[in-house]
Amino acid sequence: MAEGGPEQKRKKSGHKCCSAAQCKNRSDNRDDVTFHQFPANDETSLTGHRRDLKKGSIPSIFKWKKEVPDHRGVRLEERTKRIETNKKENFIKITSQVEPIQYSSQHSGLNSVEDAYIPQLQNEIKELEEQITALKLEIFKSKERERMSKFDLERFSGSDEDINFYTGFADSQTLLKLGNYINSDASKLIYYSYVRDRTDSISSVDTFPYLNKMSKKFDSHVGAKHSLNPVDEFWLFLYRILLGLFKRDLAHRFNISVSSVSDIIITWSNFLYVVLRSFPCWSTRQKIKEHLPEAFKGRFESITYIIDCTEIKVEKPLCLEAQSELYSEYKSHNTYKELVGISPNAWVTFVSQLYGGSISDRELVEKSHLIDLLEPPDLIMADRGFDIQDLLAHKRVKLYIPPKRQSTQDQFSKEECFETMSIANVRIHVERAIRRVKGWHIFDQVLPLAMNGVVNQIWTVCSLLVNWQKTALTG
Secondary structure, eight states: OEEEOOOOOOOOSSOOBOOSTTOOOBTTTOTTEEEOOOOSSTTSOTTSSSOOSOTTOOOOOOTTSOOOOOHHHHHHHHHHHHHHHHHHHHHHHHHHHSOOOOOOGGGTTSOHHHHHHHHHHHHHHHHHHHHHHHHHHHHHHHHHHHHHHSOSHHHHTTOHHHHHHHHOOSSHHHHHHHHHHHHHHHTTOOOHHHHHHTSSOOOTTTSOTTTTTOGGGSOSSOSSOOSSOHHHHHHHHHHHHHHOOOHHHHHHHHTOOHHHHHHHHHHHHHHHHHHHHTSOOSOOHHHHHHTOOGGGTTTTTTOOEEEEEEEEEBOOOSSHHHHHHHEETTTTEEEEEEEEEEOTTOOEEEEOOOEETTOOHHHHHHHHTOGGGOOTTOEEEOOTTOOOHHHHHTTTOEEEOOOOOSSTTOOOOHHHHHHHHHHHHHHHHHHHHHHHHTTSGGGSSOBOGGGTTTHHHHHHHHHHHGGGSOOSOOO
8 A cells, every 4th residue: 555755765676556446656656655565464563563453454445435334323322312312301200290380470571480489599598598597606606615615815814803813913914915025935935855855964054945045056946846825835834833733634624745734834934934034123212112102101111122031841852961951940841941022012022042941041141142132221121030230231231120139038128019010010011922922822732852953943933923913012
């Protein structure tokens, strides 16, 4: 057979003719046509690759031959027509079973069938709208139930009484002010568990990189992803210190693991220790005079600060040396001892670190570096046990304490009794401030020794958070 192709020179070795009927093409008169023959091997195609034609195939379509009908195409067309006919018959059968809608002749000017369906469609639309409203109400109730089941800040944000009960803050607005202030830093916290797992040893120096300015060793916002946002972690921390709830209880309330609760408590203790200490708590004499309560006006209006010591109980350690350091003769128990200073309006201005219960008041004042903050002519009021006149004399600061008896046989004079009573009436405010600090119920229990690495931070945070509560005295 002949096939068109590019013109090419051939070496003539006999003529080749096209075997198609009535075709006059030959190799000697058509140099632009190439001639091929059917391969002897049926498996090989004309191109030399796979077989293109069926076995035994020969040319069969010519213009003089009568067309043979395509029986397969005819069958396919008949099948398509039969399917369409069945569809029409089924539609007629279904519509015949529907009851005809009665309509009045007044609709003759309009499409009567469409007019008759309008009221029915309107009723269906109304029913669907009612269903949508009911579903929206159900979704709202479901979201409300979900919100009420969560023990987070959003649930109690509308009740100042609940906010005060669970956090100690006066109202939600005050709580949110502090929360918004620390939120930007809280979102970049380096958690304690991350540091612990990546350091060879844990000590008081490198336990928390944010506290000790080691954040360059670690990337910010690292560690396991926490399911709680920073606001709810702050909320959980306040629960722990104010209500004294156990970690397992908090884990169930917030739907997290106990280890996550511990991680949050340790991390936030250190974080808030840094943040709250950065606030200006030390009052100037001018500010103290501007907010001086009525109880101090007159005889005690020159007093700038009132100091006192307090103790919190701790478990008995196994080490005998630690026992002797922590044992308090005053409490007959192992304790931590700390120094607290307030301004006359009961604003907590100074909080020392925790020391063993065996330390004396004088030694505690020296180690706390309180004297470095005093300036002449400050006047400090304290209990009669603070024998620190010589320490204050170097700073030209005066000490105001109640009269002391020289021996057990001595009796106070009438003037000394009134002096003691008048001093006690104003010095009691520092005891009230300390009582407010101990109002954080985490200190109700005997503190476990396992809290030794974080108890100092928690005590300081609790002491400074008192300033965010309702004021005890007003100027």
